[in-house]
Amino acid sequence: xxxxxxxxxxxxxxxxxxxxxxxxxxxxxxxxxxxxxxxxxxxxxxxxxxxxxxxxxxxxxxxxxxxxxxxxxxxxxxxxxxxxxxxxxxxxxxxxxxxxxxxxxxxxxxxxx
Amino acid sequence: xxxxxxxxxxxxxxxxxxxxxxxxxxxxxxxxxxxxxxxxxxxxxxxxxxxxxxxxxxxxxxxxxxxxxxxxxxxxxxxxxxxxxxxxxxxxxxxxxxxxxxxxxxxxxxx
Numbered sequence: 001x002x003x004x005x006x007x008x009x010x011x012x013x014x015x016x017x018x019x020x021x022x023x024x025x026x027x028x029x030x031x032x033x034x035x036x037x038x039x040x041x042x043x044x045x046x047x048x049x050x051x052x053x054x055x056x057x058x059x060x061x062x063x064x065x066x067x068x069x070x071x072x073x074x075x076x077x078x079x080x081x082x083x084x085x086x087x088x089x090x091x092x093x094x095x096x097x098x099x100x101x102x103x104x105x106x107x108x109x110x111x112x113x
Numbered sequence: 114x115x116x117x118x119x120x121x122x123x124x125x126x127x128x129x130x131x132x133x134x135x136x137x138x139x140x141x142x143x144x145x146x147x148x149x150x151x152x153x154x155x156x157x158x159x160x161x162x163x164x165x166x167x168x169x170x171x172x173x174x175x176x177x178x179x180x181x182x183x184x185x186x187x188x189x190x191x192x193x194x195x196x197x198x199x200x201x202x203x204x205x206x207x208x209x210x211x212x213x214x215x216x217x218x219x220x221x222x223x224x
Contacts, residue, residue, distance in 0.1 A: 034212070043117075043203045043215030044156065087155065101146075101205075101213060102172075103155035 004088045009108040012078045020073040020107055022088030027068050030093045035062065035073045037084040038106070044087065047073065083111045115139050117216035119204050125222045126194040134189040134219050136204030142214075144207045145187040146171070147179065149200040150218075156203060162187055163209075194223045 005023040012018040024033065034049040048055055048062045050071070055062040061074040075082055087106040120135045138145065143164050148156035148171075158171030162181040176198060178190040187206075191198060201220050207213040 036213075041218075043205070043218050044213075045215065046212040049212070101148075101156070101158070103148075103157070105153075105155050 004090060004104055006086070006088055006104060006107045008105065009110065011110045011112065012075075013112050014080060015077050018075040018078045018082070018109065018111075020075075020086050020088075020109065021070065022072070023070045024088070024090055025069045027090055028092065031090040032093060033062065033064060033068075033071050034089045034091050034101075035060070036087045036089060036101075036103075037082075038087070039081075039084045044103075047086070049091075078109075078111045080111050080113065083109055085109070117204055117206055117214050119202075119216035119219050121219060122217070123220045123222075125224065126191075127224050128195060130194050132191050132194065134191070134202055134204075134221075136187045136189065136216060137185050138187075138204075138206040138214070139185065140206060140208075140214065141184060142206035142208050143184070144209065144213075145181065146205045146213070147177070147187070147189045148203045148205065149173065149198075150203060151200050159189065159202075191221075194221075196223045199223045 035047040036044040037047050038044045048060050050062045063072045085106040085108050117138045146161040147159040150156045157173050159177050160179040162168045165181050165184050168179050199222050201218045203218050204216040205213040
């Protein structure tokens with residue numbers, strides 16, 4: 001499976017936008033880019049995913065580079081509840097990949113009041 | 114829907130004891146997985162299942178057994194607990210091509 005690279009940690013102030021980067025230079029054409037986050041003492045939860053085009057949902061936006069070698073998760077207005085570890089994960093379409101995610105160490109996001 | 118449930122929430126074992134971590138989902142998902150998370154680390158896949166009667170190993174399967182007799186349940190068995198198995202265990206489920214839903218976790222301490 002293709003690997004992803006994320007910064008170990010990032011900080012933000014409350015109500016400011018946050019841009020969380022992810023590099024995936026070895027991504028293949030059928031790999032979807034997924035983002036999960038893990039709040040303290042909880043299991044991971046799905047945030048957003050995309051293939052080629054930018055995606056928006058109620059939680060966040062996902063901006064995907066034209067060459068797909070990198071992506072950015074955008075939290076438009078960070079809140080204290082967004083403090084979590086954010087994981088960028090590549091999942092190959094088809095087969096059983098959806099049942100076996102490969103988690104890196106993720107980015108620890110700290111949000112200051 | 115209860116989603117993905119895990120029991121127990123906490124467990125303390127002595128070295129050599131065996132136990133079963135329970136996982137159940139009520140979403141009729143085909144895929145179920147077990148992960149462990151050590152302090153400061155990401156999750157690592159232990160075992161997974163793509164349907165009733167079908168299981169396969171993940172990244173760190175040694176010391177653990179699984180079975181999938183029903184769609185709803187996917188128990189994880191520790192055969193002979195070791196201190197290295199002290200961790201937080203997460204169960205997850207999903208449909209093919211869909212996102213995974215995770216349970217709240219079981220914290221296990223092996224003395």
